[in-house]
Amino acid sequence: MTFAATAVPPIAHHELLVLLTQVGVLLLLAMLLGRLAERLGMPAIVGELSAGVLLGPSLLSHVFPDFGSWLFPQDPGQMHLLDALGQLGVILLVGFTGMPLDLKRVRRQGARAATVSAAGLVLPLALGVWLGFLLPASLREDGSDQAVFACFVGVAMCVSAIPVIARTLMDLKLIHRNIGQMILVAGTIDDAVGWVLVSLVAAMATASGLSGGDVATALGHLAIVLLMTVTVGRVVVRLAMRWAIRSGVRGLPIVTAVVLTILSAAGTHALELEAVFGAFLCGILIGSAKDIDVRPLEPLNTTVVTVLAPLFFATAGLRMDLTALADPEIALWALAVVTVAVAGKFLGAFVGGLFSRMNKWESLALGAGMNARGVIEVIIAMIGVRLGLLSVEMYSIIVLVAVLTSLMAPPLLRLAMTRVEHTAEEDLRERRVLDLMGAPADKDPTT
Numbered sequence: 001m002t003f004a005a006t007a008v009p010p011i012a013h014h015e016l017l018v019l020l021t022q023v024g025v026l027l028l029l030a031m032l033l034g035r036l037a038e039r040l041g042m043p044a045i046v047g048e049l050s051a052g053v054l055l056g057p058s059l060l061s062h063v064f065p066d067f068g069s070w071l072f073p074q075d076p077g078q079m080h081l082l083d084a085l086g087q088l089g090v091i092l093l094v095g096f097t098g099m100p101l102d103l104k105r106v107r108r109q110g111a112r113a114a115t116v117s118a119a120g121l122v123l124p125l126a127l128g129v130w131l132g133f134l135l136p137a138s139l140r141e142d143g144s145d146q147a148v149f150a151c152f153v154g155v156a157m158c159v160s161a162i163p164v165i166a167r168t169l170m171d172l173k174l175i176h177r178n179i180g181q182m183i184l185v186a187g188t189i190d191d192a193v194g195w196v197l198v199s200l201v202a203a204m205a206t207a208s209g210l211s212g213g214d215v216a217t218a219l220g221h222l223a224i225v226l227l228m229t230v231t232v233g234r235v236v237v238r239l240a241m242r243w244a245i246r247s248g249v250r251g252l253p254i255v256t257a258v259v260l261t262i263l264s265a266a267g268t269h270a271l272e273l274e275a276v277f278g279a280f281l282c283g284i285l286i287g288s289a290k291d292i293d294v295r296p297l298e299p300l301n302t303t304v305v306t307v308l309a310p311l312f313f314a315t316a317g318l319r320m321d322l323t324a325l326a327d328p329e330i331a332l333w334a335l336a337v338v339t340v341a342v343a344g345k346f347l348g349a350f351v352g353g354l355f356s357r358m359n360k361w362e363s364l365a366l367g368a369g370m371n372a373r374g375v376i377e378v379i380i381a382m383i384g385v386r387l388g389l390l391s392v393e394m395y396s397i398i399v400l401v402a403v404l405t406s407l408m409a410p411p412l413l414r415l416a417m418t419r420v421e422h423t424a425e426e427d428l429r430e431r432r433v434l435d436l437m438g439a440p441a442d443k444d445p446t447t
Contacts, residue, residue, distance in 0.1 A: 015081070018070070018071070018073070019081050019082065021071060022071060022082050023082070023085065023311065025055065025071065026051060026052065026055065026311055027310060027311055027314070029054065029055065029314065030047070030048040030051040030313065033047030033048065033050050033054075034047040034048045034051075034310060042406075043164060043374060043407075044310075045164070045313055045374055045375060045402075045403075046406070046407070048310045048313035048314055049313050049316060049317040049378070049399065051310075051313075051317060052314040052317020052318040052319075053320050053322060054317075055068075055071070055314075055317075055318060056320060057320075057321045057323070058321055058322040060072075062323075082315055085308070085315075086308075086311060086312035086315040086316070088262075089307075089309050089311055090308075090312045090379055090382075091265045091275060092279070092300070092308060093304050093305070093308070093309045093375070094276040094280050094379070095257075095264075095265075095279040095280065095282055095283035095286075096283060096301055096304060096305075097191070097283060098280040098282070098283025098286075098287060099283045099284070099287030099294060112356040113182060113186045113189060114189065115356050116352035116356055116366060117186040117187075117189040117190050117352070118352065119349065119352030119355065120158070120160070120186065120190060120345060120348040120352055120370050121158045121190060121193060121194075121348070122348065123344050123345075123347060123351070124154075124344030124345045124348055125154045125155065125157065125158040125344075126154070126344075127154075127157060127343070127344040128150075128153045128154030128155070128156065128157030128158060128340060128341075128344065129150045131150075131154075131157070131336065131340050132149055132151070132152070132153030132154060133150045135149075135150075135153070135333060135337075136329075136333070138391065139390075139394040139397075140389060140390065140394060141388045141390060144205070145205070148204050148389065149389050151201050151204065152201045152384055152389050152390075155194065155197045155201055155380065156341075156381070156401075157340060157341045157344055157345070158194065158197075158344070158345065159190060159191070159373060159376050159377060159380060160187040160191060160370050160371075160376065161187075161191075161372055161373050161374035161377065161406070164372045164373070164374030164375055165183060165184065165372050165409070168369070168372060168406075168409050168410055169183065169184070169369070169413075172413055172417075174417060177417070179365050179366060179369075179417070180369075182366065183365075183366060183369035183370060186349070186352075186370060187370060190370070191280070191376065192280070194376065195274065195276065195277040195280050196277070198276075198380060198383060199218070199222065199273035199277045200218045200219070200222065200273075202272065202273060202274050202383065202387055203217065203221065203272045203273060206387070218272070218273070221271040221272060221273055225267070225268055225278070225281070226281075228267075229285065233281070234285055234289075236260075237260055237282065237285040238285070238289045238292065240256050240260060241256060241257065241260075241289065241292045242289075242291060243256075244256035244257075245292065245293060245296060253296040254296065254299060254300045257297055257300065258300065260282050260286070261279050261282045261283065262279075264278035264279055265278040265279040265282075266278070268281075274383060276379060276383075313375075316378050316381070316399065317399075319382075319385060319392065319395055320392075320396040320399055321392050321393070322396060324392065324393040324396060330393050330397075337401060338397075338400065341373070341401045341405065342404075342405060342408070345367070345370060345371045345405075346367040346371045348370075349363075349366045349367040349369075349370040349371070350363045350364065350366065350367040351363075352366070359420075361416050361417075361419040361420050362416075362420055364412070365413055365417055365420065367412075368415075369409060369413060371409060371412075373401060373402045373405045374402055374405070374406040375402075377398060377399070377401060377402035377405075380398070381395050381399050384398070
């Protein structure tokens, strides 16, 4: 048998044309609407998601059905090509999310942050699981297990979004404040635990049900991943990145970081945990190594944030169908999900703050910051679709939670922080932190 007879043919002309057009149109609209959202004081992700919503079943398919079906055909093979590009973007994005994690700060504020994080996780998780059992079968995909679906809803309700939180704190010039630092630390713990929970639920969904054996297998795989991360993974990442940086070869640190992140994602995915969990752990290892300078990775970060991530969010928007909310029953369930998501996370963090001996205004600011879901919620919603757990309607509702909670955070933080006094420690920290973040000092943190 000759090689020519067994070689896989390349992508067909039409499929390539459609893919290139999809990417170009989605990126253009995501860029324009993302900048418009920022001009209006909203997170860029709102505009980037809107790009997909406008080009998806919510609008384009109704206004120009022929063009809509040509640009985004209901062909799994064609859409999987676009999904593959989006998955690459989200894996690298989550990897970068793990890099700024300050393990020293986590250890230093560990006790108080753990209290806040635990309260901010347990209450929304419990309320979310309870709500998941109440939600009608029409909001979950056919054939999905109700218990696994309920667990997934609980996890979706308890996560935070460090990228959105950090950007919001920086924009409001609160990142140097004590409460800003506590939000970051508690949010980081939430992120780490959240990815663990997502991976466990993903393993249960892959096993087509919830049983003691499935849970034990998932926990065993998780233990293997964590053990490999703190032993072999730490050494391999440090040696590889140190070699790449010291080589002096332009671009080699970027390629090395990408390879490490993608292989880490492949490793956790092979163990039936989430690929993004491996990327997150790899990002932590790269960012926490004392002798690794991450500044050479800035060009990659720029590419991910400005190109690959917007493409992923626009693709995520394609799966939203806001016309479903016109159904009164769906709209009422959407209101219930948003209410539980906001109340659970906000009250959990607020109570955690009070137990940590913060006053009510500091606790209010803590709840407002931790409530922002943004990027992470959208990623988790996409995972739910891929696992066959969420219907289009439920997916749209969870993404709606991500948008609304991200919009709520800035005004609530401004309100609370007007009543929280500066401390001498914060004044000393202000110039150093704002210089690091590239922002000018401002004595009024609420402007």
